[in-house]
Amino acid sequence: MANIQSNMAGSVWKILVNVGDEVTEGQDVVILESMKMEIPIAAEASGIVKEIKVSEGDFVNEEDELVILE
Amino acid sequence: MFSKILIANRGEIAARIIRTCKKIGIQTVAIYSEADADAPYVYMADEAYCIGKPRVHESYLQIEKILETAKAAGAEAIHPGYGLLSENAEFARKCGEAGIVFIGPSPEVIEKMGSKVAARNAMKEAGVPVVPGTEASVADVGEAIAAAVQIGYPVMLKASAGGGGIGMQVVQNDEELLKAFEGNQKRAQMFFGNGEMYIEKFIENPRHIEIQLLADKFGKCVYLWERECSIQRRHQKVVEEAPSPFLDEDSRRNMGEAAVKAALAIGYENAGTIEFLVDEEKNFYFLEMNTRLQVEHPVTEEITGLDLVEEQLRVAVGEKLRWSQEAIKLEGHAIEVRIYAEDPKTFLPSPGKITAFALPTGEGIRHELAVHESSTVTPFYDPMIGKLVMSAPTRDAAIQRLTEALEQYQIEGIKTNIPMLREVVAHRAYQNGETTTNFIEKYIQK
Known part of the structure; x- marks a missing residue:
């Protein structure tokens, strides 16, 4: 199991995956918006999306969990 | 003159506007979001009101809330600054309907210049070259x-x-x-x-050079020379200067006169800027018009000796322009660098709490700041935390002073682009005036 974390504070702009999707290492799963910039967050490992912890529009802090893979 | 105005903005520009108001005896009303309660401009204003949550659509873009605040405080006019509602025609219109002066051009002009297609057609009609x-x-x-x-x-x-x-x-x-x-x-x-x-x-190796205009309600318009704004990252300006090292007297006059012609053709009033793309043969093409004060306006102030915010207020209250074209000075050289809370290599934002903040002092230095020594830079707004504007008698002297000043910053707790600014200013291509819009990709990020 690998968790995908936010690397900075910002808002969740887009969620690019659904529960059950297979993702590969390096694939963008969430796009954050911080300081008027879009920041894609990529999976650091491959896996199946088990849970999405955030919704579009949510505010997240650095190191908050975004997506849980298994 | 107005006796009280509201500033519908935040950060360094709100502080900048308040400073001029204090100088000429106008009372100021600031508005702020919950995230900006501790910002320097909030303390500088005579009155300050929290108008909502951190995100701009819940605070600084709340037109009705801002108008209510202005009315309740007895503000006669609203200065919109730049960004946020400054180029929102609906806001300008609603100010007028509420009996509050919007410090800027008419809603119709904002609307027209806000649509790139409509603006382009208006410029073509006025005889200004377009791409x-x-x-x-x-x-x-x-x-x-x-x-x-x-x-x-x-x-x-x-x-x-x-x-x-x-x-x-x-x-x-x-x-x-x-x-x-x-x-x-x-x-x-x-x-x-x-x-x-x-x-x-797409024009190859273009320069981005813009003309500052000032127009009154009586059909008079002057140009306050140009600003060279070619050095950009992610299509946002980083280093600006006046005058441009690329223009000569003829091209400067041609561009200035074209800009005035365009402004008069559309019935422009107040301060505005026409941005041009300039190719390697000094042909210039209309890019867009910014119907507001710009971030980089201080470099124009430094070479002309004018206070653009004061001129904006005077025009908005109905005074005639105080200057003829011949009376506009061009003295010395000024360079502005924008200080962003971001990684100097990747340009990724770097919000956080400032833990150390020491600024250079010395001849020719002007700072416009959005933060103080223990501010928290939040992720809700633009990453610009301040600007350094350096003046000197010549471009070489300004670069020399800027080089020394940039060495002295001590900002900790957040990353800033200052290391990148040092690289730009130290680069031979910058020193030679080879400022094109691909400068950073070509020389800094290579």
């Missing part, structure tokens, strides 16, 4: 490709309502355009509520 491109927004990707083929690649795909580089991309062929179209259209729809796209010829 070859589609006359109207393109309906779909098929029409976009047909237009691109006719104009000739490379072309620039742009959002009609865009700004800040969002929804904008250079494409070299059909395939790239096909890929870029949908994504940029979606982004434009999301950011600006308008997904209209259009296509322009």
Whole structure:
């Protein structure tokens, strides 16, 4: 199991995956918006999306969990 | 003159406007979001009101709330600053309906210049050169490709309502355009509520040079020379200067006169800026008009000796322009660097709490700051935390002073772009005035 974390504070702009999707290492799963910039967050490992912890529009802090893979 | 105004903005520009108001005896009303309660400008204003939550659409873009605050406080006018509501025609209109002076041009002019397609057509009618491109927004990707083929690649795909580089991309062929179209259209729809796209010829190695204008309600307009703003990252300006090292007396006058002609043709009033793309042969093409004060206005103030905010207030209250074109000075040289809370290599934002903050002092230095020594830089707004404006008798002397000043900053707790600014200023190409819009990709990020 690998968790995908936010690397900075910002808002969740887009969620690019659904529960059950297979993702590969390096694939963008969430796009954050911080300081008027879009920041894609990529999976650091491959896996199946088990849970999405955030919704579009949510505010997240650095190191908050975004997506849980298994 | 007005006795009290509200500043519908935040950060360094709110502080900048308040300073002029204090100088000429106008009471100031600041508004702030919950995230900005501790910002320097909030303390500087005579009155300050919290108007909502951190995100801009819950605070600084709340038109009704801002108007209510202005009325309750007895403000006679609103200065919109830059960004936020400054180019929102609906806001300007509602100010007028509420009996409050909007410090800027009329809603009709804001609307016209806010649509890139309408602005372009207005400029063509006024006889100002424009970059070859589609006359109207393109309906779909098929029409976009047909237009691109006719104009000739490379072309620039742009959002009609865009700004800040969002929804904008250079494409070299059909395939790239096909890929870029949908994504940029979606982004434009999301950011600006308008997904209209259009296509322009891409000019290679261009410079971005803009003309500062000042116009009154009586059909008089002067140009306050140019600003060279070519050095950009992610299509946002980083280093600006006046005068431009690239222009000569003739090209400066030609561009200034074209800008005045355009402003008069559309019935412009107050301070405004016409941005031009300038090619290697000094041909210039209308890019867009900013119907407001700009971030980089201080470099113009430094070479002309004028206070642009004061002039804006005077024009807005109905005074005649105090200056003829011949009376506008051009003395010395000024360079502005924007200090961003971001990684100097990747340009990724770096919000956080400032733990150390020491600024250079010395001759020619002017700071415009959004933060103080223990501010928290939040992720809700633009990453600019301040500007250094350096003046000197010559460009070489300004670069010399800037080099020394940039060595002295001590900002900790957040990353800043200061290391990158040092690299730009130290680069021989910058020192030689080879400032083109691809400067950072070409010399700094290589």
